[in-house]
Amino acid sequence: MPELPEVETVRRALAGQVVGRTIRQVRVHRPDTIDLPGNPTTTNPTAANAAAGLNGPIVAGSACSSTGSDTLQGAANRLLCGQRISGVVRHGKQLAWWTEPSGAPTTTHKTGKTKRKNSASGYGELGKHAGWPAVGVHLGMTGCLRVFDGGRGCERGRADRMRAEWGGHTHITWELDDGLTIAFQDPRRFGHVWVFATGEQLRAHRWAGLGPDALTITGEELHRRLGRTRRAIKAALLDQSLVAGLGNIYTDELLHVCRVHPRAPAASLSVRRTKRLADGARTLLAEAIEHGGSTLRDYADPLGQPGAFQAHHAVYARHGQACPRCQSKLSVTRVASRTTTYCSHCQRK
Numbered sequence: 001m002p003e004l005p006e007v008e009t010v011r012r013a014l015a016g017q018v019v020g021r022t023i024r025q026v027r028v029h030r031p032d033t034i035d036l037p038g039n040p041t042t043t044n045p046t047a048a049n050a051a052a053g054l055n056g057p058i059v060a061g062s063a064c065s066s067t068g069s070d071t072l073q074g075a076a077n078r079l080l081c082g083q084r085i086s087g088v089v090r091h092g093k094q095l096a097w098w099t100e101p102s103g104a105p106t107t108t109h110k111t112g113k114t115k116r117k118n119s120a121s122g123y124g125e126l127g128k129h130a131g132w133p134a135v136g137v138h139l140g141m142t143g144c145l146r147v148f149d150g151g152r153g154c155e156r157g158r159a160d161r162m163r164a165e166w167g168g169h170t171h172i173t174w175e176l177d178d179g180l181t182i183a184f185q186d187p188r189r190f191g192h193v194w195v196f197a198t199g200e201q202l203r204a205h206r207w208a209g210l211g212p213d214a215l216t217i218t219g220e221e222l223h224r225r226l227g228r229t230r231r232a233i234k235a236a237l238l239d240q241s242l243v244a245g246l247g248n249i250y251t252d253e254l255l256h257v258c259r260v261h262p263r264a265p266a267a268s269l270s271v272r273r274t275k276r277l278a279d280g281a282r283t284l285l286a287e288a289i290e291h292g293g294s295t296l297r298d299y300a301d302p303l304g305q306p307g308a309f310q311a312h313h314a315v316y317a318r319h320g321q322a323c324p325r326c327q328s329k330l331s332v333t334r335v336a337s338r339t340t341t342y343c344s345h346c347q348r349k
């Protein structure tokens with residue numbers, strides 16, 4: 001499953017390609033991928049998918065109203081067609097983009113060819129435009145957002161080959177005014193897309209239950225949150241409501257970096273050790289983002305580039321091998337039902 005570094009890599013690549021572009025057409029191949037209030041696919045997804053399959057994808061063009069009725073067509077319309085993508089934002093492992101509603105004051109955008117400086121997740125930007133419509137995306141296990149160039153042959157997505165490989169798993173596409181297409185693809189279908197009339201609704205309904213982002217949480221905040229749980233530190237760090245963005249890979253790596261045993265009671269960690277965890281998370285995640293995240297099976301960014309950070313994993317899935325720090329043999333156990341690799345010599349309770 002993509003964790004914070006992979007989702008942030010997707011966000012940066014996507015932002016560099018699509019911000020400032022207008023969505024000309026939306027095609028929905030699997031209506032039950034979308035969730036929005038009143039969407040009949042939420043209550044009867046099988047029938048909706050069957051209908052879509054019989055009649056081809058549901059298509060919404062730029063002339064569509066963004067406030068369509070509660071029909072499948074309305075659902076497609078509300079995926080923001082006709083509107084201009086203003087920003088791409090991430091919180092934890094969740095991704096969203098928001099658009100300028102028609103009639104909003106014109107904003108100057110950098111073009112897709114401009115490399116945008118992304119030092120943060122864009123979360124603060126969402127706050128400035130909380131009243132603007134938003135699409136939320138959860139990639140789930142195998143979900144991805146790819147940017148195709150319509151077969152023009154540039155590096156963007158290596159369109160033809162990927163379309164052939166992934167075509168059957170493309171559930172929604174957004175076609176943009178410059179010929180690019182964003183495709184939401186998800187072979188195992190644990191991913192999902194939400195549509196919100198405002199970014200404020202996105203935060204209230206989807207993101208309110210998430211803890212602070214693992215890239216920015218302070219040691220004090222982490223210590224306060226860990227102090228409330230009786231769980232092992234690894235289980236606590238995996239809990240997205242406590243801190244958002246860490247999964248099995250980066251939790252194992254972080255605990256090794258900070259020399260904390262995965263079964264250490266979370267509440268027992270001192271302020272100093274907790275601060276080291278928060279600082280360590282920031283450094284580890286930033287380094288992973290610099291490498292484009294980790295590709296273990298099929299993760300790739302919107303341009304089709306796999307991550308390279310898996311070559312830098314110290315412990316994850318390396319049980320039986322030597323600890324890179326002390327050369328002891330790495331151990332494996334299960335914590336929170338997850339396979340956990342650690343060094344029994346370096347990592348102490």
Ligand SMILES: [Zn+2]
Pocket residue numbers: 323324325326327328343344345346347
């Ligand atoms: Zn060791």
